[in-house]
Amino acid sequence: MAIVLIDGQEIEIGDDERLNGIQVAARAGVEVPHYCWHPGLSVVASCRMCLVETGKRDADSGEISMLPKLVPGCQTPARDGTVFVTDSEKVRQARAMVEEDLLIRHPVDCPICDKAGECHLQDYHFEHGRPERRADIKPFHSRRRELGETVTLFVDRCVMCTRCVRFTREVSGDAELMVVHRGAHEEIDVFPGFPLENKLSGNVVDLCPVGALGDLDFLYSQRVWFMKQHASVCAGCSTGCSIQVEENQDRIHRLKPRENPHVNQWWMCDEGRYGWKYVHDNARCLAPQQKTEGAWQPLDWSDAPAVLHAALSGENCSPENSPPKNSNPKKRRLAAVLSPFLTVEEAYLLATYIRQYDENAVLALGRIPQAGADESFPNGFTIRAEKCPNRRGVEMLLSALTGDVLSWESFLEQAAETPFDAVWITGGYPPVNGNDGAGEDVASEEEKSLATELPAGLASSTLIVQDLFDSALWRQADIQLPSAAFVERSGSFVNAGNRLQSFEWAIRPPAGVMTEGQLYWRLLDRDGLYNARRVLEDVAREHIAFAAASGEIPATGRDLLLNQLV
Amino acid sequence: MQATDPDIQWVEPPKLGLGERMYLPLFLQGLTTTTKHLVSAKVTVSYPDQEPEIDNPLIYRGVHRLNRDEQGRVKCVACFLCATACPAHCIDILGVESPWEDREKYPESFTIDELRCIFCGMCEQACPVDAIELTSLYNLTGRSREEMIFDKEKLLSVYDATKDKEPMKSAQLPPVTTPSTATPSTATSTSPTEGGA
Ligand code: SF4
Ligand code: SF4
Ligand code: SF4
Ligand code: SF4
Ligand code: FES
Numbered sequence: 001m002a003i004v005l006i007d008g009q010e011i012e013i014g015d016d017e018r019l020n021g022i023q024v025a026a027r028a029g030v031e032v033p034h035y036c037w038h039p040g041l042s043v044v045a046s047c048r049m050c051l052v053e054t055g056k057r058d059a060d061s062g063e064i065s066m067l068p069k070l071v072p073g074c075q076t077p078a079r080d081g082t083v084f085v086t087d088s089e090k091v092r093q094a095r096a097m098v099e100e101d102l103l104i105r106h107p108v109d110c111p112i113c114d115k116a117g118e119c120h121l122q123d124y125h126f127e128h129g130r131p132e133r134r135a136d137i138k139p140f141h142s143r144r145r146e147l148g149e150t151v152t153l154f155v156d157r158c159v160m161c162t163r164c165v166r167f168t169r170e171v172s173g174d175a176e177l178m179v180v181h182r183g184a185h186e187e188i189d190v191f192p193g194f195p196l197e198n199k200l201s202g203n204v205v206d207l208c209p210v211g212a213l214g215d216l217d218f219l220y221s222q223r224v225w226f227m228k229q230h231a232s233v234c235a236g237c238s239t240g241c242s243i244q245v246e247e248n249q250d251r252i253h254r255l256k257p258r259e260n261p262h263v264n265q266w267w268m269c270d271e272g273r274y275g276w277k278y279v280h281d282n283a284r285c286l287a288p289q290q291k292t293e294g295a296w297q298p299l300d301w302s303d304a305p306a307v308l309h310a311a312l313s314g315e316n317c318s319p320e321n322s323p324p325k326n327s328n329p330k331k332r333r334l335a336a337v338l339s340p341f342l343t344v345e346e347a348y349l350l351a352t353y354i355r356q357y358d359e360n361a362v363l364a365l366g367r368i369p370q371a372g373a374d375e376s377f378p379n380g381f382t383i384r385a386e387k388c389p390n391r392r393g394v395e396m397l398l399s400a401l402t403g404d405v406l407s408w409e410s411f412l413e414q415a416a417e418t419p420f421d422a423v424w425i426t427g428g429y430p431p432v433n434g435n436d437g438a439g440e441d442v443a444s445e446e447e448k449s450l451a452t453e454l455p456a457g458l459a460s461s462t463l464i465v466q467d468l469f470d471s472a473l474w475r476q477a478d479i480q481l482p483s484a485a486f487v488e489r490s491g492s493f494v495n496a497g498n499r500l501q502s503f504e505w506a507i508r509p510p511a512g513v514m515t516e517g518q519l520y521w522r523l524l525d526r527d528g529l530y531n532a533r534r535v536l537e538d539v540a541r542e543h544i545a546f547a548a549a550s551g552e553i554p555a556t557g558r559d560l561l562l563n564q565l566v
Numbered sequence: 567m568q569a570t571d572p573d574i575q576w577v578e579p580p581k582l583g584l585g586e587r588m589y590l591p592l593f594l595q596g597l598t599t600t601t602k603h604l605v606s607a608k609v610t611v612s613y614p615d616q617e618p619e620i621d622n623p624l625i626y627r628g629v630h631r632l633n634r635d636e637q638g639r640v641k642c643v644a645c646f647l648c649a650t651a652c653p654a655h656c657i658d659i660l661g662v663e664s665p666w667e668d669r670e671k672y673p674e675s676f677t678i679d680e681l682r683c684i685f686c687g688m689c690e691q692a693c694p695v696d697a698i699e700l701t702s703l704y705n706l707t708g709r710s711r712e713e714m715i716f717d718k719e720k721l722l723s724v725y726d727a728t729k730d731k732e733p734m735k736s737a738q739l740p741p742v743t744t745p746s747t748a749t750p751s752t753a754t755s756t757s758p759t760e761g762g763a
Binding site for chain 2: 109112141142144219220223225226
């Protein structure tokens with residue numbers, strides 16, 4: 001056990017932990033301001049914002065000897081007996097000098113700078129800078145140039161921390177960004193003809209401690225202080241990056257990665273970052289409807305339990321009386337397709353509901369959208385080909401409930417052999433062409449055919465379809481139920497690495513839409529509002545595969561397999 | 567808000583003394599004020615036949631205007647600080663990239679709901695470029711609610727109508743230097759600080 005002294009506080013660190021001054025100080029609750037250091041990148045110690053005093057405490061005599069000059073905290077390892085002083089006059093002066101120097105060449109852009117409000121230069125200046133300006137410099141606005149399709153550079157706002165440059169070298173691996181010129185004329189740039197173009201490019205904007213790098217997608221769409229942050233999980237692929245949804249009045253403005261050492265570290269891919277647009281698409285299905293005698297009738301959500309009861313059991317019941325439970329005197333053959341976009345909780349509730357009517361109801365896994373191949377980056381970040389967030393979760397639930405996982409294809413075959421009386425199909429798939437940030441056509445043949453024709457074998461069943469967008473299935477349904485997007489749901493996804501992450505809704509669904517969880521909750525006659533936490537407790541209690549999911553789920557999620565061993 | 571909220575301050579009504587309970591002293595105090603005004607000079611004017619005189623238009627808080635810059639374009643840079651400061655939430659802005667070379671951001675639309683406004687002047691105080699100002703126009707009327715939601719054009723027209731009588735309050739401040747226009751990649755641009763340093 002090593003003991004480090006921070007401003008007189010003794011902090012214990014593990015023997016195998018390799019921490020620098022900034023990190024141990026953070027453990028002691030002391031913030032050391034820093035620009036160039038980032039836990040996910042190499043150390044360059046170039047900004048000098050993190051200067052601290054350091055020294056050593058002699059293990060035997062307990063005597064402390066300090067180094068005469070300041071050292072960068074980001075580059076100074078903490079060992080047993082290391083002493084850091086972060087609040088001395090000398091340190092304060094050094095910080096004020098760094099701030100003053102940075103502001104000599106800084107434009108007066110805060111009012112139009114997207115970073116204002118979350119800018120380190122602003123915050124640090126407020127806290128550590130000099131109260132007044134000594135240099136007499138005329139205010140000016142920043143020059144701007146585009147670095148690529150996604151990112152723009154406000155040249156003069158840059159503080160030359162080189163985080164962005166190191167990111168493209170060490171994490172995304174394409175090394176598009178570089179520093180040109182020297183001394184006070186240093187600038188970030190790309191080589192002519194080689195724009196910043198990689199699938200992680202949006203991360204440089206988050207990395208930039210100031211407003212030098214701007215996200216072209218987000219640019220000027222909202223001031224940051226108007227937005228509320230909600231922890232969530234990206235539904236773009238089965239990596240399931242931890243994200244933060246930033247929203248104002250139920251409108252998403254941007255997604256940002258949330259630190260999670262087990263999944264995405266500090267990053268997320270552009271596909272996920274810009275792939276949420278479909279949530280606010282006007283083409284979304286918004287109205288529940290039912291087909292009566294061949295004509296569409298609007299369906300009121302309050303009548304839904306009775307109508308769904310009739311569709312599943314084949315028996316009518318008046319909307320005034322709540323439908324009798326477990327009654328299926330006609331022994332109808334039922335099936336439910338659980339989409340890999342459903343959360344574990346929602347899939348469990350739907351399965352429970354269907355099985356109330358038919359104990360042997362067939363449960364199948366929804367279609368798994370695939371695009372290309374898995375793509376890994378030098379630091380291990382992987383974008384998966386499986387473009388859905390919860391295949392593992394639904395699979396685990398299915399094998400727990402049925403002992404087997406019936407795929408969409410086998411389900412269709414089975415349906416073609418002996419048609420079901422009623423089938424409940426859940427969707428939630430992003431629109432066929434819309435999930436790719438670059439807007440290229442990523443639809444597979446299967447997706448295209450699903451958009452136009454109904455799979456054989458389903459035509460004779462009573463179809464209950466719950467989806468986000470119009471498709472052949474949707475048009476052929478007997479009951480259409482609009483579905484909620486991932487940011488509108490609460491629940492848990494299990495990613496490709498068996499890590500279960502829980503999240504709460506970030507925005508409310510558009511008018512007319514009831515989230516899956518709320519609908520199933522109501523169908524099962526549970527009291528009050530849908531509570532994902534309680535459902536997950538039930539799942540964890542009933543199914544050994546989910547045993548690790550009981551109790552509070554940490555913000556970084558829980559590994560379902562690993563945690564079962566301990 | 568719950569009754570246990572720490573932000574709630576509970577106050578007790580002050581205890582009344584004997585004099586206050588008898589009403590008489592306060593009654594006399596009130597009557598004295600009334601009598602004073604009965605005999606002193608009149609301050610009321612018979613509006614609308616007679617227009618009131620505004621002492622200092624610079625501090626009067628009437629209808630808003632959006633100022634124009636030297637080239638006649640809206641001066642506002644769409645920073646949303648006025649909307650942030652506004653306690654009545656009556657300012658609605660849509661900020662986009664500006665169509666001009668020398669400016670980065672501008673309000674594509676800018677509306678103030680004058681009916682909701684409480685004329686506190688916080689927007690004017692918050693504005694970093696002195697684009698929004700409250701004029702001394704006080705006779706604000708309209709035939710419908712919609713008419714009272716002033717858009718950018720209307721707010722600019724208020725400026726045009728009042729600019730001669732009430733010059734821009736910041737007219738004496740030095741203008742911000744225009745930025746060097748965006749340079750193509752890695753061109754040998756001179757740092758804009760050189761001129762000023
Ligand atoms: S980078 Fe920070 S300090 Fe500079 S203009 Fe933007 S918000 Fe202001
Ligand atoms: S652009 Fe931002 S991240 Fe890159 S060096 Fe400049 S300040 Fe750092
Ligand atoms: S005067 Fe006050 S209430 Fe009216 S727009 Fe300005 S800040 Fe809002
Ligand atoms: S504070 Fe001034 S510059 Fe900013 S949005 Fe309001 S009027 Fe425009
Ligand atoms: S953070 Fe240590 S020198 Fe920049």
